[in-house]
Amino acid sequence: MDLLFKYSQISEDVSLQDDKVVLRRFKELEPIEDAWNKWLSTRKELDDAIPMLADPDPSMASLADEEVSALTETLSTFLQSTFPSLLLPPSPTAHLSALMELKSGVGGSEASLFLGDLLRMYQRLVNNNTMGMNWTASVVAQNDAEGGGVKDATVEFRGEGAYDALRWESGVHRVQRVPATETAGRTHTSTVAVVVLPLVEESSPHDGEEELFTMDEIKLEVMRSRGAGGQHVNKTESAVRLTHIPTGITVSMQDQRSQHQNRRLAFQVLRSRLLDIKLQREMEARRDTRRSLVKGADRSEKIRTYNYAQGRVTDHRIGLTLKNLHSVLEGDGLHAFIEAVGRSYKEGLLADMLEEKEK
Amino acid sequence: MFSRLLATLSSALGTPQALRELRWMQAAIDSRASQLSLADMVARRLQHEPLQYILGTQPFGPLNLLVRPPVLIPRPETEHWATVLAESLSPTAQKPISLLDLGTGSGCIPLLLCHLWPPGSVKAHAVDISPHALTLAQDNAALCGIPSQLDGSKKPQNTFTVFNSDFLAEDFPSPALRANSPFDVITSNPPYIPWKEYIELPPSVLDYEDRRALLAGSSGLDFYHAIARLVSHKNLLAPSAIVALEVGHNQACAVETIMRDTGCFRCTEIWTDPWGKQRTIIARK
Ligand SMILES: C[S@@+](CC[C@H](N)C(=O)[O-])C[C@H]1O[C@@H](n2cnc3c(N)ncnc32)[C@H](O)[C@@H]1O
Numbered sequence: 001m002d003l004l005f006k007y008s009q010i011s012e013d014v015s016l017q018d019d020k021v022v023l024r025r026f027k028e029l030e031p032i033e034d035a036w037n038k039w040l041s042t043r044k045e046l047d048d049a050i051p052m053l054a055d056p057d058p059s060m061a062s063l064a065d066e067e068v069s070a071l072t073e074t075l076s077t078f079l080q081s082t083f084p085s086l087l088l089p090p091s092p093t094a095h096l097s098a099l100m101e102l103k104s105g106v107g108g109s110e111a112s113l114f115l116g117d118l119l120r121m122y123q124r125l126v127n128n129n130t131m132g133m134n135w136t137a138s139v140v141a142q143n144d145a146e147g148g149g150v151k152d153a154t155v156e157f158r159g160e161g162a163y164d165a166l167r168w169e170s171g172v173h174r175v176q177r178v179p180a181t182e183t184a185g186r187t188h189t190s191t192v193a194v195v196v197l198p199l200v201e202e203s204s205p206h207d208g209e210e211e212l213f214t215m216d217e218i219k220l221e222v223m224r225s226r227g228a229g230g231q232h233v234n235k236t237e238s239a240v241r242l243t244h245i246p247t248g249i250t251v252s253m254q255d256q257r258s259q260h261q262n263r264r265l266a267f268q269v270l271r272s273r274l275l276d277i278k279l280q281r282e283m284e285a286r287r288d289t290r291r292s293l294v295k296g297a298d299r300s301e302k303i304r305t306y307n308y309a310q311g312r313v314t315d316h317r318i319g320l321t322l323k324n325l326h327s328v329l330e331g332d333g334l335h336a337f338i339e340a341v342g343r344s345y346k347e348g349l350l351a352d353m354l355e356e357k358e359k
Numbered sequence: 360m361f362s363r364l365l366a367t368l369s370s371a372l373g374t375p376q377a378l379r380e381l382r383w384m385q386a387a388i389d390s391r392a393s394q395l396s397l398a399d400m401v402a403r404r405l406q407h408e409p410l411q412y413i414l415g416t417q418p419f420g421p422l423n424l425l426v427r428p429p430v431l432i433p434r435p436e437t438e439h440w441a442t443v444l445a446e447s448l449s450p451t452a453q454k455p456i457s458l459l460d461l462g463t464g465s466g467c468i469p470l471l472l473c474h475l476w477p478p479g480s481v482k483a484h485a486v487d488i489s490p491h492a493l494t495l496a497q498d499n500a501a502l503c504g505i506p507s508q509l510d511g512s513k514k515p516q517n518t519f520t521v522f523n524s525d526f527l528a529e530d531f532p533s534p535a536l537r538a539n540s541p542f543d544v545i546t547s548n549p550p551y552i553p554w555k556e557y558i559e560l561p562p563s564v565l566d567y568e569d570r571r572a573l574l575a576g577s578s579g580l581d582f583y584h585a586i587a588r589l590v591s592h593k594n595l596l597a598p599s600a601i602v603a604l605e606v607g608h609n610q611a612c613a614v615e616t617i618m619r620d621t622g623c624f625r626c627t628e629i630w631t632d633p634w635g636k637q638r639t640i641i642a643r644k
Contacts (some may be wrong), residue, residue, distance in 0.1 A: 258418030
């Protein structure tokens with residue numbers, strides 16, 4: 001096969017030159033080779049099993065019969081899902097970590113309490129390693145609400161694939177429940193807006209990718225006045241705000257005691273926002289979400305409802321309702337939604353591709 | 360319980376600051392950096408004790424320094440100019456420099472420079488009159504992994520040595536310190552608060568930080584005159600030396616004049632801090 005020939009050529013090239021681009025490409029091709037090898041070996045097993053069907057010993061023949069059906073089953077899975085999904089070009093963002101921003105929306109203090117619940121839900125996803133990805137999660141900024149809960153928060157998910165898996169969590173999450181504080185027992189509706197951004201490491205633009213900004217495009221300011229300042233004042237003062245002049249994006253950070261840290265985190269958020277804009281633009285240029293069910297663009301759209309009275313969670317984009325509210329908020333239930341939405345996105349991509357072909 | 364602590368702390372600091380400080384306190388407890396309870400911390404904070412003393416640390420650039428009463432807590436203004444100074448000079452292990460810090464306190468200025476400059480590029484010498492400061496500065500040097508002497512290994516290293524001296528004294532510098540002169544860089548954040556302003560200071564400064572770290576006579580300029588005398592009479596400066604001095608909110612012009620009048624310097628400049636105050640006098644030989 002032509003592909004395998006190229007593949008082995010690459011592996012020779014790698015030994016000659018330690019080229020990151022080649023290595024990345026190399027890694028991207030791995031699943032194809034794996035699938036192809038498995039296909040071949042399954043075919044071989046089937047070829048070996050077929051003659052046994054004619055075995056004079058009836059028990060041997062029936063064993064062979066079982067084996068043949070199982071192998072046929074495996075092969076058809078290859079044809080129906082494994083190979084088609086390999087047709088999809090590898091995700092250009094597969095290596096990225098994610099930065100998640102959560103903001104409480106309508107519903108006042110109840111929205112803040114729900115934001116706290118969502119925050120724990122996402123942390124649990126990582127700490128229980130539900131996705132099997134060994135990510136790490138850390139809250140880089142958090143604004144607590146006076147009445148309990150969290151007004152807004154920024155969480156870093158580090159690890160390969162974190163962005164691709166979590167990006168579809170962007171959108172408005174809605175909760176319907178009776179708040180603990182509600183004496184009349186009425187159900188309230190509150191919302192939290194989630195935005196998931198791609199996270200790039202400091203000063204490590206990927207091979208051939210240009211820097212997202214230059215330092216002279218940045219205005220860096222400290223916040224608040226300090227009176228006489230210097231020896232006269234010993235109040236902690238570590239808040240910073242930076243503005244990216246060309247886009248007008250501003251990021252304020254005051255969560256850390258260290259101004260150095262706040263600055264680093266503010267730059268990280270800025271880099272994520274700029275990369276997000278860039279990716280959105282590239283995606284629109286490729287029009288690859290045009291037909292797909294999961295649209296990436298509109299983050300003000302309501303994507304999911306958590307209904308306490310009925311113990312169910314609904315994802316509005318794919319019309320999936322599961323009666324697993326408790327498991328979503330307290331266990332591993334979120335996984336099912338992340339998987340389903342991701343699958344739906346891939347199917348959409350595939351449909352788009354096939355349609356392009358037909359034109 | 361948390362909401363009660365929040366309410367009391369908010370009445371002293373305002374809610375946003377109270378929320379942040381409570382989170383920092385909790386983080387110090389969670390990481391076992393502190394043995395205190397949250398309630399104890401809040402009680403001390405309500406007595407105007409600086410958060411930095413309660414938690415025992417203060418970030419300074421990328422460093423996280425120890426702080427202990429009554430040694431002056433490093434200020435963000437100092438952090439800023441010391442960082443800019445680090446970026447504006449580029450000593451190397453091939454051409455190492457000698458540095459003198461007058462009134463070193465926690466050791467923050469020379470330790471940041473030792474941290475930011477390449478290994479083997481600087482020998483820092485830190486002077487203070489307060490034994491508390493000298494002990495703390497040495498603890499901080501150990502924390503930052505900066506030795507006081509080259510350990511004989513071939514590996515290039517920056518060094519940080521403390522000297523217990525009074526830099527106002529006639530016999531300053533001691534022979535031991537002079538042995539390390541001439542200095543390429545002299546830094547100082549000397550006491551600069553005139554007594555009229557001293558008695559008006561907020562309690563978190565007045566009641567907790569060392570008076571000898573802050574108070575500087577009736578004009579606030581005594582230490583700058585002393586430093587001017589030092590640089591003009593004692594032959595401490597290397598040929599193209601640079602002197603960097605932090606000043607109080609309205610002292611920049613006066614201190615710049617004092618430095619100019621020594622006749623030792625080719626040029627002087629004033630650096631402004633991020634809050635818009637003229638904060639640092641730079642004099643170049
Ligand atoms: C304003 S504090 C600065 C501390 C530290 N450099 C900083 O920036 O945080 C001044 C320091 O000078 C020391 N000091 C005051 N008078 C001194 C003297 N006559 N000789 C030596 N050190 C003195 C004090 O003990 C104090 O540590």
